Amino acid sequence: MRKDISRSIGKVDNREKSSGSAEYINDRSWEGEVHYALTLRSSIVKGKIINITFPSAREDVHIVDYRDVPGKNFVSILEDDWPVFAEDRVSYLGEPILLLCGPDRTVLEEYRSRIVVDYEEESPFLTLQDAVEKSDPIVSYTIDTGDYAGASEKAARTVKETFETGRQEQVYIEPQGVVAEYTEEGVVLTGSFQCPYYVKNAVINTLGWSGEKVRVIQAVTGGAFGGKEEFPSLISCQVAVASVKLKKTIKLIYNRHEDMEVTTKRHPSLISYEAALDGDNRILGVKMDVKLDGGATTGLSAVVLQRAMIASCGVYHFPAVLATGGVYLTNTVPSGAFRGFGAPQTFFAIEMFMNHLAAKVGEDPVAFKTKHLAKKGDATSTGGIYRDDILMAQMIEEVKKMSGYAEKYRLYSEKGNPRGIGMSLFLHGCGFTGSGEADHIKAKVYLERDEEGRVHILVSNVDMGQGFKTTMMKVVAHSLDIPLDQVVFNNPDTKYVPDSGPTVASRSTMIVGRLLVEACEKLQKETGPARVEANYSQPDYIKWDQDKMKGDAYPAFSWGVNVVEVEVDRDTWETTLLGAWSVHDVGKAIDDRIIRGQVDGGFLQGIGYGLWEKMELKEGRVQQATVTDYIIATASDFVTVENKLIDNPYALGPFGAKGAGELTLIGGAPAVAAAVEQALGAEVYRIPLVPEYLMELKKNG
């Protein structure tokens, strides 16, 4: 099948998904008796658990709590601060205290409603501002490249602004779910997972067992977007403990309300920028600070913060950068992974800041941005090097043509015009930040040819809707020059697949795909049935100093430009989308249509982040915990997007491919916010741009 690899083919799992026969975790049947699990949660925001009074014991209700944990009672992520079950204290509303397990859900619910927990309440931090005023960050970093102090001394003027972004909920349409089976060989966890080995390692830690006794299988996964990166480790540990205690199959499926109340969200942020400009209105340097609300536990926040800070320069080259940042804990639902992973917050801020600077110095925003674009050979924010061609100037021209940007921008600049058009420029570093791939992940893949000549892909990365199965099968079929139906890629099962790392960080296609290409080269040297492996090794020119945050933070970058056109209703302050355009450089698409799917979906999530998706907490309780209250777009809210891909093959990617999954979300919010600014004739500093905020902006001039 040696054609242009980008030519689209039908996805391998279309049929089972369309016909409803694909089995998601809640659809499977299980051998033997199944016990359902229901979670008892903290009903207060912060305090000590004094006493728990249970209704009289019943044979068909089993209680599983921290005392049943044979190993360590925390979820192994980065820090050991996320309890599997609360012990003597709780630190957010909805924190899990124990599981009730039994064959009848109605009985469990009734039993749960009669449990009484006595607490001694303590005063919590309810907001990021609160935590910033009264506490120290639990993790902080500094990026210091060039000489910002010198730049600001030389500057003709400095400009400072602050920005704020809210929580965002993933709203994968399939809620979280996991099943633990107790077997002779150990415990088997099957579920809706992005990262089977994260689950495996977390369960090993919590059970205190050896690795062979814990097996993890990914069920068909109904969307994830980061929401099924670390959170499934928590619920997997819980059901694993229950399964081992009761020697039963335990099934835990969240309903939507529970899912929205207690699962991880995108980190709220406070971001400030200061720019030092010379007499010709060129930026000599920027000083940036980002504060993230980590919620009640550390989780992955440290890495999210790194990404947010490394993105401090956006797509621009500034001679001097001083970026500081911290994660603060609050007594709120934990923040965690969400497509973009810290970058969407920073890109909203830097893109708005650049627009505002352009307005201040009286230049056109796109012209102002263009003159600061990073070029090949320039230093990155962390003093690494942009080694590959950067095609942004060409991409900007392209998107202008597609959208009629210049003409519309001029037209909508007239005072009182209810319409606006905005452009955002963005990038995404592909793969784990810094030395993550080389030091922590150390990806390994297997490729196996069986008796019949079929080739099996054995990797731990999952298809969660993004088309990873089809993508990797194409990579292998093209590399070996065999038909696609000779390639087999089953859902990962840790009994058979090595740890090729998690399905995160826009790494799977670029890193794992590349390893599969290497494995194909090895397999071609073998005849008959054979198994080969390939292991990741970092190119030696990539150097990273984690303590100083210096060097090449990512081996490659993907790039994008978005344009959004809107109309703002001056009575209701509702924003309506009129048009959306995108141009992306993802190296080389392994499948054009799959990438278009990533672009359309990511773009809408990004626009939603900027426009509609508001999740507030009041006294620690999520106020929008249903899809009625939390607004994600319907088909009628969105418009057909015109997309274009620019080929810019990356030497170390499979067939030239770079990451694409997260990139597509990042530009949506700043593009729509820029459009709203023009329509409104007022500067925007906060997302989401809900009608109340627009009204307030207009009122305050």
Next chain:
Amino acid sequence: MDKIEFTLNGKQVSIEKDGTARLLDVLREDFSLIGVKEGCGEGECGACAVLIDGVIANSCIVPLGNAQGRSIVTIEGFSGTARYRVLEESFAECGAVQCGFCTPGMMIAAESLLNGNNSPSEAEIREGISGNLCRCTGYNMIAEAVALAAEKGKGLW
């Protein structure tokens, strides 16, 4: 306990159960029709959509009692039809399926729409599927797939 009789995917069925039970649970648990998904449980996402006498309904907010004497078609029943095959092909051709959790419900929505209007405009398509949430696709490829199906399936609807 009530005795409820209805037609399910073309077959006459009867079940003894509390009439207030959610039709969604009955379909999934008593009839093993797992293509009917629960995305929200409150009538907002359309993942649980079925056809009741040819019209789309969210089975998570339909009490079993309402099924009495009606004809219910789930994705499992619909997937045996020529109309379904055209929709499936069009969805594949347009890249309208990502995680797939919304897809069976989208198929039912498309059938319900095309049944009433066999050559819908883009706006009508968007309106017709606006009761079904999809978080993966951004809807464009789904809207294109429905338009393509209307085109390809001329005479079927």
